[in-house]
Amino acid sequence: MFLTHLLYIFRVKRRKMADKVLPQRIRDLVPESQAYMDLLAFERKLDQTIARKRMEIQEAIKKPITPGKQKRKFSSFFKSLVIELDKELYGPDNHLVEWHRMPTTQETDGFQVKRPGDVNVKCTLLLMLDHQPPQYKLDPRLARLLGVHTQTRASIMQALWLYIKSNKLQDCHEKEYIICNRYFRQIFGCPRMRFSDIPMKLAGLLQHPDPIIINHIISVDPNDQKKTACFDIDVEVDDPLKAQMTSFLSSTTSQQEITALEMKIHETIESINQLKTQRDFMLSFSNNPQDFIQDWLKSQSRDLKLMTDTVGNPEQERKTEFYHSPWVKEAVGRYIFSKVSTLYIFPLQGTSVVGCLLNLLRLVLKRLVITFSSPLQIGRLV
Incomplete structure (x- = not known):
C-alpha cells in the first residue's frame, strides 16, 4: 500500500x-x-x-x-538482555542469564546479577534494543547497494524506490514492472519483477538487527579502581516537537495556496503556448503571403474532406485538365439546379420572375467561378 x-x-x-x-x-x-x-x-x-x-x-x-515528562526506565529501551559468563567456571547450566520483554513486564531501572566467585570473570552482554517502529537489518548485498544497514521497512522501501528511479530501472512501456540490473538479478534472482512483488521478495532479505555486544571483566581485586564501567548507547526517544510536526502534516492552508498558484502557472503556460501558435501563424503569413495562402487552402481542403468524408485526388484536382472532363458540365448543371431549388423566389414589384432567375444565375455563376478557381490563381490575386 x-x-x-x-x-x-x-x-x-x-x-x-x-x-x-x-x-x-x-x-x-x-x-x-x-x-x-x-x-x-x-x-x-x-x-x-x-x-x-x-x-x-x-x-x-x-x-x-510517553505521557508527561517522566523519564523512561532503563528496561523500556530493550527487548531482551543476555549475560554470558565463563562457561568453564559456572558450568553449562548456570553460565547464562536471560531477560525477555513480555506483555506483563514491569519496567525497572536496572538489572542485578550475583554469582559466587573469587577470580576475575569474563562476561559478555547482549542487548537487543526495542525499536518502535520495528527496524530490520538488510542483506549485506542489498545494504551495500542502497547504503542502508538497519532501518524501518518504510525507509528501506523508500531507499529502494530512489535507487530504481535514479538508475532508470522502471519499464518504459509497462510501468508496473522494473527491469533488474545485474545487482538486482543477483539479489532477487529474476530478470524483471512487478512493484507489487517487491515487499514479498524483500521479506526474505530482512533480518533482526544485530544486538549490542559489550565485553566486560568482573574484577575481584579490592585494589582495582575500575569497579564501574560506562558505555554510551544510542537509543531513540520521543521528539518534543511531535505536536508541532502533527500540526504541520494536518495543515492544509499552505497546500491550498500552492495548488492555486500551480493552477495559475498551468493556465499561464497554456496561454503562452497558444500565443506562440498564433505568432507562428501570423509570422508565416507575413514572410510569404502567397505560399502561406496556398498551404492554408490545401490544409483546409484536407480538413474539409476529412470532416465530410469526401474522397478525392488532390494531385489530379490541382490540374486544369481535371475540370475539362465531360462530367463537369453535368455537375455544374446539377449544382445550379440544387441551389435554385433550395431558394424561394418571389418576384418583386416591377420585376419579372425571369429577371429574378437571371440575377440568381449570375450570382451562382459568380460563386461558381470563385469555387472552381485554383489555389494558384487565388494566390496571384492576393
Missing part, C-alpha cells in the same frame, strides 16, 4: 511538472525564460526535500508518545 501511494504521488507530480515546463521553441524565442526554468529545477529539488522530510516526520509520529 505504501509503495502504491508513493507511485501515485510520483506519477501525479511528474505530470504536473511536465505541464509547467516551457517548450524548447519558446525558450529559444525568449532567452529570459531560462530564469523560470532555473526556478522550476530548484522547485523540483525543494519538493524532493520536503517529501523526504514529510516521510521522516510521519515515521517519527508513529512512535508511541
